Amino acid sequence: MATVDKIRSQLIDKIMAIKNKDFLEALDNLVASSSSASDVVELTSEQKEMLEMSEMDIEAGRLISQDAMNKRNLEWLNGQ
Secondary structure (H helix, E strand, O other), rough: OOOHHHHHHHHHHHHHHHOOOOHHHHHHHHHHHHHOOOOOOOOOOOHHHHHHEEEEEEEOOOOOOOOHHHHHHHHHHHOO
């Protein structure tokens, strides 16, 4: 797996080779919108309620391990 620095360097090299102004402007808009959009996430009231329910499950000890969940999912998939 490539490191972040290696990926960044490869992207810079590719961007430096691009001569199409429209493409570069579109890429700039894409990068600008993705960085600002990831800063704040607005949750719906339903999402907030689900998170609160999850917190209550954790406090009450109603948990399942990832391995148990994977096993349950495989059993369900094989039963279909």
